[in-house]
Amino acid sequence: MRLPADDHTGARIADYRKLRHLTQEALAQRAYLSRSCIAKVERGLAPATPAVVAAVARVLQVDVAVLNGQPYTSEMQQDHLDLMIAPLSDALDLYDLGPDPDITPRSLADIEPDVRALCEKACATEYSGVGQQLPGLLGELTTAISLLPEGEERRRTAAALSWCYWVAYEFAYRLGYHLLASIALERMGWTAEQAQDPLLLAVRLSRRSAMLLRRGDNRMSLRTLDRAHRLVGQHDAPGSVPALAVSGSLHLAAAIAAAQAKAPDAVAGHMELARQVAKEIGRDVPQVYWAAFGETNVRHFDVATRVELGQLGDAVRAAQALHFPAEHPRMRVGRYYIEMARAYTEMGRAEAAQRALSQARTVAPQQARYHPLVRETIGALVRRQRRAAEGLTSLAAWVGM
Incomplete structure (x- = not known):
């Protein structure tokens, strides 16, 4: 097995640190990390965690994907995923071009099951299946919505198209194409507004907060989640299971953001709010707005936040009580x-x-x-x-x- 000394994130951090004329001590101070942490990561003896990479990227003024070495082109070529990026990029550019004369859209009743199946594949991280089907659905729905007058069917079509943009975000983001993922999120916001669905807009903001967190911007990430909570409150039935599931997921996202900021009290507060929402629902809801929320998620994030806070022994003990039901999203x-x-x-x-x-x-x-x-x-x-x-x-x- 060949493992070059410079073939890891820590080595790339060291390269950019030197280009910026910073010592390990200076980088550590500006990133609010310890020098020993920087030294271990640069030597490849400790994993470069998302929080560490985000903090360092902010100081070095370089994108997180660059430090991670993404996208992983060779592996994508082996899995034939590289062939799917250009068609997806082209499909994302269709949003304001009107109907395509070469496309005759099916009825919405025929399209919606395909959109649900696509969302299921995204939650199962089946990237190949997603990449093959997504551009065609985007083209079909973009043409369909261009031909419809204002009304309920247009709103349903906008919601279906918005979920396709959500899948596009998940596909691009997970493969390391973060600029393409940002474009997909913008398109999702555009169609979610047309769908007039505040929960869909809140889901979109939760993904936006994740991208902000990836850049180490905890403050903006939490502000974005606050805005998402206000949108949930605008729903016609804020006490319904869908609204509660989205709200609970937002609390869990805020707990992770607080954990990356090393704010244990804030973590505890958000986790308690999520626990209350899970208790109010009374069961796991794995596919409501694809939010996958419930007591199982709360237990999972209890473990995840402890790992992020460095409470590793507590995390391992908490993990012993965690059991995933068969239908829990594989992601x-x-x-x-x-x-x-x-x-x-x-x-x-x-x-x-x-x-x-x-x-x-x-x-x-x-x-x-x-x-x-x-x-x-x-x-x-x-x-x-x-x-x-x-x-x-x-x-x-x-x-x-």
């Missing part, structure tokens, strides 16, 4: 195992970390293959060992290391 389950792999790595528990990585691969293979933290965690495990175990070597080869 969420896969993310949980990625988080646990990071925690075990930081605790020096290499075998447990490797098992968690293998579980992430089993549950949501394409998510794991293209997730920067998976690569960082594998790299840290390899560099800490004199001789990598066979299973770890296999994982490293699979993600392209």
